[in-house]
Amino acid sequence: MSTIDPETIHDVEGVPVHSVHRHDVIIVGAGLAGMRAAVEASDEFDVAVLSKVFPTRSHSGGAQGGIAASLANEEEDHWEWHMFDTVKGSDYLGDQDAIEIMVKEAPVVVREFEHYGTPFSRTPEGRIAQRKFGGHTKDFGRGGPILRACYAADRTGHALLHNLYEVCIKKEVRFYPEFYALSLIIRDNVCRGLVAWDVINGGVHVFHAKAVMFGTGGYGKVFEITSNALANTGDGLSLVLRAGLPLEDMEFVQFHPTGLYLQGILVSEAARGEGGYIINDKGERFMERYAPDKMELAPRDLVSRSIQTEINEGRGIGGEAYVYCDLRHLGEDAIMKKLPQIHELAWKFLHVDCTKEPIPIQPTAHYSMGGIPTNKDAQVLADGKERPVEGFYAAGECACVSVHGGNRLGTNSLLEASLFGRRAGKSMVRFLRGTREFPELPADAAKLAIKEIERFLSADGGERVADIREDLQGKMTDECGIFRSAEKLEAMVKDLGELEKRFEKIKIDDRSNKFNSDLLEAIELGHMLEFSELIVAGALKREESRGAHSRTDFPKRDDEKWLKHTLAWKKGDEITFDYKPVIITRFQPKERTY
Amino acid sequence: MATITFKINRFNPDDERRGHFMQKYQVEAKKGDTILDCLNRIKWKQDGSLTFRRSCRSGICGSCAMTIDGVNNLACEVQVMALKRDTITVEPLRGYTVIKDLVVSLDPLVKGMLKVKPYMITKTPPPTDQERLQSPEEREKLDGLYECILCGSCTSSCPSFWADKEYIGPHAFLKAYRFVADTRDEAPREHLEPLDDKHGLWRCHTIFNCVEACPKDLNPTKAISELKKALVNDKF
Amino acid sequence: MRYKETVRSGGALLWYFQRVSGVFLAVVLFLHVYIIHVALKDELTFHAIADRVATPLWKVIDISFLVVALFHGLYGAWIVFDDYIHKPWMRITLFAALSIVALLALILGILTILPFQVGG
Amino acid sequence: MRVIKHYRIHLGTLAWILHRLSGLALIFYMLIHLWVIHHLIVGEKSFDGVMEFLSTPLFKFLEIGLIGVIMYHLFNGLRVILIDMGVMVEKQKMLFGFTVVVWLAAWLWVSTVMVMRFGGLPFI
Numbered sequence A: 001m002s003t004i005d006p007e008t009i010h011d012v013e014g015v016p017v018h019s020v021h022r023h024d025v026i027i028v029g030a031g032l033a034g035m036r037a038a039v040e041a042s043d044e045f046d047v048a049v050l051s052k053v054f055p056t057r058s059h060s061g062g063a064q065g066g067i068a069a070s071l072a073n074e075e076e077d078h079w080e081w082h083m084f085d086t087v088k089g090s091d092y093l094g095d096q097d098a099i100e101i102m103v104k105e106a107p108v109v110v111r112e113f114e115h116y117g118t119p120f121s122r123t124p125e126g127r128i129a130q131r132k133f134g135g136h137t138k139d140f141g142r143g144g145p146i147l148r149a150c151y152a153a154d155r156t157g158h159a160l161l162h163n164l165y166e167v168c169i170k171k172e173v174r175f176y177p178e179f180y181a182l183s184l185i186i187r188d189n190v191c192r193g194l195v196a197w198d199v200i201n202g203g204v205h206v207f208h209a210k211a212v213m214f215g216t217g218g219y220g221k222v223f224e225i226t227s228n229a230l231a232n233t234g235d236g237l238s239l240v241l242r243a244g245l246p247l248e249d250m251e252f253v254q255f256h257p258t259g260l261y262l263q264g265i266l267v268s269e270a271a272r273g274e275g276g277y278i279i280n281d282k283g284e285r286f287m288e289r290y291a292p293d294k295m296e297l298a299p300r301d302l303v304s305r306s307i308q309t310e311i312n313e314g315r316g317i318g319g320e321a322y323v324y325c326d327l328r329h330l331g332e333d334a335i336m337k338k339l340p341q342i343h344e345l346a347w348k349f350l351h352v353d354c355t356k357e358p359i360p361i362q363p364t365a366h367y368s369m370g371g372i373p374t375n376k377d378a379q380v381l382a383d384g385k386e387r388p389v390e391g392f393y394a395a396g397e398c399a400c401v402s403v404h405g406g407n408r409l410g411t412n413s414l415l416e417a418s419l420f421g422r423r424a425g426k427s428m429v430r431f432l433r434g435t436r437e438f439p440e441l442p443a444d445a446a447k448l449a450i451k452e453i454e455r456f457l458s459a460d461g462g463e464r465v466a467d468i469r470e471d472l473q474g475k476m477t478d479e480c481g482i483f484r485s486a487e488k489l490e491a492m493v494k495d496l497g498e499l500e501k502r503f504e505k506i507k508i509d510d511r512s513n514k515f516n517s518d519l520l521e522a523i524e525l526g527h528m529l530e531f532s533e534l535i536v537a538g539a540l541k542r543e544e545s546r547g548a549h550s551r552t553d554f555p556k557r558d559d560e561k562w563l564k565h566t567l568a569w570k571k572g573d574e575i576t577f578d579y580k581p582v583i584i585t586r587f588q589p590k591e592r593t594y
Numbered sequence B: 001m002a003t004i005t006f007k008i009n010r011f012n013p014d015d016e017r018r019g020h021f022m023q024k025y026q027v028e029a030k031k032g033d034t035i036l037d038c039l040n041r042i043k044w045k046q047d048g049s050l051t052f053r054r055s056c057r058s059g060i061c062g063s064c065a066m067t068i069d070g071v072n073n074l075a076c077e078v079q080v081m082a083l084k085r086d087t088i089t090v091e092p093l094r095g096y097t098v099i100k101d102l103v104v105s106l107d108p109l110v111k112g113m114l115k116v117k118p119y120m121i122t123k124t125p126p127p128t129d130q131e132r133l134q135s136p137e138e139r140e141k142l143d144g145l146y147e148c149i150l151c152g153s154c155t156s157s158c159p160s161f162w163a164d165k166e167y168i169g170p171h172a173f174l175k176a177y178r179f180v181a182d183t184r185d186e187a188p189r190e191h192l193e194p195l196d197d198k199h200g201l202w203r204c205h206t207i208f209n210c211v212e213a214c215p216k217d218l219n220p221t222k223a224i225s226e227l228k229k230a231l232v233n234d235k236f
Numbered sequence C: 001m002r003y004k005e006t007v008r009s010g011g012a013l014l015w016y017f018q019r020v021s022g023v024f025l026a027v028v029l030f031l032h033v034y035i036i037h038v039a040l041k042d043e044l045t046f047h048a049i050a051d052r053v054a055t056p057l058w059k060v061i062d063i064s065f066l067v068v069a070l071f072h073g074l075y076g077a078w079i080v081f082d083d084y085i086h087k088p089w090m091r092i093t094l095f096a097a098l099s100i101v102a103l104l105a106l107i108l109g110i111l112t113i114l115p116f117q118v119g120g
Numbered sequence D: 001m002r003v004i005k006h007y008r009i010h011l012g013t014l015a016w017i018l019h020r021l022s023g024l025a026l027i028f029y030m031l032i033h034l035w036v037i038h039h040l041i042v043g044e045k046s047f048d049g050v051m052e053f054l055s056t057p058l059f060k061f062l063e064i065g066l067i068g069v070i071m072y073h074l075f076n077g078l079r080v081i082l083i084d085m086g087v088m089v090e091k092q093k094m095l096f097g098f099t100v101v102v103w104l105a106a107w108l109w110v111s112t113v114m115v116m117r118f119g120g121l122p123f124i
């Protein structure tokens, strides 16, 4: 293996290649996970953060509700309670050793944010204020809902994200904003850096590092209706796949019951919490058929499934794919006082005044529980089980430790992203203290990436990228969405094959190097097609219903056969599977009833 | 459903001789469609080379700020129907260097912000295993300050910025005041001093364009007036 | 992205003075306009003006009016130039020009106000 | 490069442009005014001569305009100072409205008095 020499990289057939950048640590992703790791590692080492969007544009900023921690500022709380709720919420698929670490360290992480300057809302005593959130309870589920979600009004993610950016500025973290990671450089199980595309100026850059971390976020965009940003295309996942590494539990995708019709933008749980009704075309509060006790306040996955059933059985409004969330009976005063954000969202994005009209809503793809398998120190696992890849880390929504198992509790993901981001930072520092040398860079490090760029820049078929993407999103929603069955999933496997064939024949309108978003959308579609296969294949294999994964042909949870994590690789066109046991320490699986 | 004509100010960096030009597109828009939806539709169905930034499409990331019918706003927050027009003009934010079409360089925005030390400065170590205390009233002072999404609409609308590209800018003033107003920050002077600069506060002529432009309904001018008072008091 | 100290020229006190002088001018100017155009019963003649300017109090008021107005006005003009003129040599030229105008106007004004004596 | 041809002129922009223009106009006027009154020291004849020349209806008319400009700069200046003091920053449009009303009222008052004393304008 020869070392790459900046002098020897030249323009390759019209694609400019730029010199090599060297940093001790290179982090891809400037969301909560990425920037929290940067903050941790930058005291001792030279850290660079790459992000395809400007750091504060990361999707962590969209989170509204809060970040969970058993601070007990408002009422009695214990990490054991938080742990129980998380384990139960995960439908017992979460690894309990990782969950234990998370709930124990949560107060530390949240208080650290406060010390950095996050403008949390406050209790009258001046402590961090906490609110209720779905699934978080007192006394191992025996008490009622608990005040556990720490919040900054309804802009918690925004407050945390901007705060982290500020701390990164203070610590002089080097940012490469609008750089798009194209491929990982992993040889002999050692991660040596990565290749990225400079979005603004165009050009392939090689980043040489002793440690690389991924915090690339979720992939909601493979679904038609999603609460996720347009940038959430899960690139990191297929980069990992392409490097020959596995992904874990990809079949678990969370759908939030209340997304604005067609937009998917999230209407927070507060709408139902404050007493909003959900009604179908006939004006029925149909939740009384599905959850007569809790009605609209039943857990997310159940409400989502109920709404989808109504829609599927033709009781959507006017037969369309939406139902109403009706707030009118709450009165204008209460709406404006308690739910101003919802009023604003409905007005700005649907032109609906929710004091006078009901809000059209439909379930929306929200969160991906699965991802890159890591251990508790955020090291990426080469075999998905034990053996880490040297110098490669991941945290946040793109990773799977797995603390969310089959279903994530609200406010646990901001926690996971920052907490495991922090752990990744710490563990990189430990790693770097021991290594002084940069690993060797292979001479062909950038070859694949350049090939990919060249292929797309010269793509001249007849298919529009957007058409293929829309078909993918529509089909994934129909055939691999809230309700799944062998029949639908098999159809989806076939559809994916066809979509991939069409993808070979795409056409690109924009052939320039500078800010070519046409090119990026093509690359992103490539990623989405790639890991979608794993979502579908994993869902097809998993013949049970657990958490967010709901099979109409296997409606029961099956602990005997399926209390295990899915690991999947892609070798060529083949998908290979392996499974690993769930780590159970304190709480034995029980039936999940609310 | 209505057919809307979009007049978009375009610029292709690979064809600088052509410079900036207006291009027209026709889009079918229905109730609920935002400007961003229409731009996406143009990009996805008609012309893939049309370039703009976007991500969250819910008005929180700050990517899609642009000038819509002569006023800065977020494309994803403006309802096409609410404009009640059949021709809509879309241009890149004024005052920044255009990279391509509606994409502008945000360097001046970041530079302005970096000048005011945009982070909390503390001298005493925080209490262990506890948060710093801050009463709800003290916290309330940060409302209207911390919500800024760094979209750049305000600074791009400010005639003082049009005249001076090194003007620190209302977004950075807002940021500075966010820390000056925070009871936990122990060095308000360090945020204030950089503002006493020839590209700083005194360039603000209370024009209020920034307030009119801010899509998050924040009030940079209010922060500016507080900062001016604080700085002058500091000098005496 | 490193924080870099910029050369600073301040401006706080000048800014403040522009406000204080504005308020002062508002009072005096209003008085000025009132006395000349509203309160004055007769024609605007030499005597009418001369009698007033001759009293020591009016002398002080008028001279401070003059100084403050000149400062406010010409510094105001500088603010405008400062916004739009960025070439160093033009800035220096304009600054010099404003200073000279200020000086000349000041001399002319003082020469006008000082000579009047009560009864003279 | 100037890309945008139009940026909507909000009230605040209007107020600022007018303030700038009126300020600059006032400097101009102030300098002329200084030259005019310097005739005081040249002698009674000279001054009254100039004053007579300036008493033609045309100049009276211009003077009324001038008063308007002064009054605008004065009241808008006070408005700016109030805003800098943090008064009504959140209700700046209302403050601008007040400013305009006070400005027009003051202008109307002074000019009526002037016109009355002049014995009415030729065309009134």
Ligand SMILES: Cc1cc2nc3c(=O)[nH]c(=O)nc-3n(C[C@H](O)[C@H](O)[C@H](O)COP(=O)(O)OP(=O)(O)OC[C@H]3O[C@@H](n4cnc5c(N)ncnc54)[C@H](O)[C@@H]3O)c2cc1C
Binding pocket: A028, A029, A030, A031, A032, A033, A034, A050, A051, A052, A053, A055, A058, A059, A060, A061, A062, A063, A064, A065, A066, A067, A068, A156, A157, A179, A180, A181, A182, A215, A216, A217, A218, A227, A228, A229, A231, A232, A234, A235, A236, A266, A366, A367, A395, A396, A397, A398, A410, A411, A412, A413, A414, A415, A417
């Ligand atoms: C509407 C909404 C509301 C939510 N509310 C809550 C809540 O109240 N509480 C809660 O706990 N969780 C909530 N979540 C979930 C939570 O926000 C996310 O799971 C979490 O923020 C993920 O953080 P992250 O750092 O992993 O990723 P992100 O914040 O998504 O960041 C991903 C980063 O990776 C970068 N990136 C991706 N691909 C590439 C590439 N190829 N090259 C370069 N850079 C790349 C992106 O630019 C970005 O900077 C919500 C989610 C949504 C969508």
Ligand code: HEM
Binding pocket: B204, B205, B206, C018, C019, C021, C022, C023, C025, C026, C027, C029, C069, C070, C072, C073, C074, C075, C076, C077, C079, C080, D019, D020, D022, D023, D024, D026, D027, D030, D073, D074, D075, D077, D078, D080, D081
């Ligand atoms: C009558 C009372 C006056 C008041 C209350 C007043 C107030 C002000 C204020 C507050 C400013 C600062 C505006 C800013 O920074 O945006 C200003 C600017 C200015 N003033 Fe005055 N002023 C008065 C009289 C005058 C006079 C008599 C002149 C002329 C000789 C004058 C000329 C100017 C000029 C040229 C500016 C700069 C304009 C600008 O910055 O846009 N002013 N005035």
Ligand code: SF4
Binding pocket: B147, B148, B149, B150, B151, B152, B153, B154, B155, B170, B171, B174, B213, B214, B215, B216, B217, B218, B220
């Ligand atoms: S203050 Fe408003 S307009 Fe300015 S950057 Fe922040 S959010 Fe955008």
Ligand code: F3S
Binding pocket: B157, B158, B159, B160, B161, B169, B170, B203, B204, B205, B206, B207, B208, B209, B210, B211, B220, B221, B224
């Ligand atoms: S528009 Fe500009 S001049 Fe001041 S009030 Fe706002 S910063």
Ligand code: FES
Binding pocket: B053, B054, B055, B056, B057, B058, B059, B060, B061, B062, B063, B064, B065, B074, B075, B076, B077
């Ligand atoms: S796309 Fe994020 S603010 Fe418009």
